[in-house]
Amino acid sequence: MAPLPAAAPPTRRRTVLGAVALAAAAALLPSPADAGPAAGAPGAPDGPCAGLSRLRVPGAAHQETACLAELTTAGTVASGHTDPADWAGLTPKDLTVPSGVPGIQIDGYFPDTSTTNTNHGWHHDAQFVVRLPDRWNGGLVVAGTPGNREQYANDRAIADWVLARGYAYAATDKGNTGLAFHRDGARPGDAVAEWNTRLTQLTRAARAVVAQRYHRPPARTLATGMSNGGYLVRWQLENHPELYDGGVDWEGTLWRAEGPNLFTFLPSALRHYPTYAAGGPAADQARTELHRAGFPAGSEFLWPFHHQVYWDLTQRVYREEFDPAFDGPTEAGTPYCAPGSVPGCDADYDYRARPADVRAAVDRVALTGRIGKPLITIHGTLDVLLPVTRDSDVYARMVREAGRGGLLRYYRVEDGTHTDSLADAFPDRLRPLLPCHRSAFTALETWLATGHRPPASRTVARPADADPATLLRECPLGG
Structure with missing residues (x-):
């Protein structure tokens, strides 16, 4: 993916x-x-x-x-x-x-x-x-x-x-x-x-x-x-x-239509990893949020590679498959967008807030x-x-x-x-x-x-x- x-x-x-x-x-x-x-x-x-x-x-x-x-x-x-x-x-x-x-x-x-x-x-x-x-x-x-x-x-x-x-x-x-x-x-x-x-x-x-x-x-x-x-x-x-x-x-x-699935944990990675990687006073809380999303303690050494290679693209292309309306006419999202930076940024994606037809597509x-x-x-x-x-x-x-x-x-x-x-x-x-x-x-x-x-x-x-x-x-x- x-x-x-x-x-x-x-x-x-x-x-x-x-x-x-x-x-x-x-x-x-x-x-x-x-x-x-x-x-x-x-x-x-x-x-x-x-x-x-x-x-x-x-x-x-x-x-x-x-x-x-x-x-x-x-x-x-x-x-x-x-x-x-x-x-x-x-x-x-x-x-x-x-x-x-x-x-x-x-x-x-x-x-x-x-x-x-x-x-x-x-x-x-x-x-x-x-x-x-x-x-x-x-x-x-x-x-x-x-x-x-x-x-x-x-x-x-x-x-x-x-x-x-x-x-x-x-x-x-x-x-x-x-x-x-x-x-x-x-x-x-x-x-x-x-x-x-x-x-x-x-x-x-x-x-x-x-x-x-x-x-x-x-x-x-x-x-x-x-x-x-x-x-x-x-x-x-x-x-x-x-x-x-x-x-x-x-x-x-x-x-799973009700989760967990890719859309219930990857957006957290996209939101919080840049803050963690930047260091500073907010980094510890960002790491806690990544752990809470499911990324295990002790796996931090793998995060830079996955942020660069896997998390962003995986989120965008699979979200396009099940929820193409999220970003309007844009196809497969905006790469590496910061939360709140553009409409339809995948770092802002909230699967549970999306219309019921999105969950119906996953349920298929x-x-x-x-x-x-x-x-x-x-x-x-x-x-x-x-x-x-x-x-x-x-x-x-x-x-x-x-x-x-x-x-x-x-x-x-x-x-x-x-x-x-x-x-x-x-x-x-x-x-x-x-x-x-x-x-x-x-x-x-x-x-x-x-x-x-x-x-x-x-x-x-x-x-x-x-x-x-x-x-x-x-x-x-x-x-």
Whole structure:
């Protein structure tokens, strides 16, 4: 939901709301009874990429199919079957990239009227990617992208790892991309509502393609994603649990008509941070107001970056999606305006004072907590884009109040923040969430395969004296 860190290529900037113990992972691979046959084995497809020309994505307006020697970014960067700009800034620089995953990749798009996605020169939204490894474990992982990025945004953080474990993988651009995503649709909330429709559409289509390729449907379909992608996991398990066996939500965005949501805490950041940063007699009170808004004590070292990169733009473009009338004909607000300086300044925004139709627009995409399949949520305690007390703490409570607490495990990760690449800048203060996502994923696999529930919901403490290499490699959930 905001610009990438400066390292992102300036010609392909993307927005992002935000942006495992590897040894244990091997022990938690799906059991042979769950896994599909290897290529060339009895009952397997007849050789690598056999039947490639017969694969059809149901409902696609266009598709291009390729037989690749490598489906992970170890090969797709060179072959042109991913776009590094889509995933720039989302993962730690020292993340290991797996390799040795040959198979089929299908790129394409579903019918759509918007044209913000420029990948492949198509200038067409509702783009997708489907990857089908030769050695298949019987499962399918589907994902929507964080922020307003395009369909390859999860390739480094999620796709590489699940493909190396034998899963088929599919991802969507959610139907609109970039800073002007809010122009899509006819009424407030349409662009975000389309995200949900597009992931449902892709899940159904990907399940059908898996059955075409491997001659049987997936034994297990899992949804996962970070930030806006995590929101999609929550929404899908609430509204279409029949399509999935479970999901892993990585710091998903919370949309609630009554709040909290982005509009109930980001305006406080815009109002009070400049006073805090200026110092002087008013700074202490400004810091107190930021804490009261949900930005945790101890996160102050992250505030300058988030004020410069995330808070302002996130507030403006998402407010334009749900409440375009607030600033009249001005589109997406006035950058970095001081409170009271211009009409419609986003630092003055008061969500609760806005007309009822604004809350109705948010309600169209709101979450309820009524999940229908197992869900594991992870969220960093030093997230200062989606503060944990205003997001996942609230969602976990919603799930319990909906009577679905038995389907949820929730892990607050000490010293995690919204964008993992920031752990490179502050290695002594932050830890990446990526290994915790992998631990959660393998815990979900075990939960589904054996019925053994993961450790109880808890705060996952940062190990004393753990170095950055260990934190990138391990994240035991406890118990």
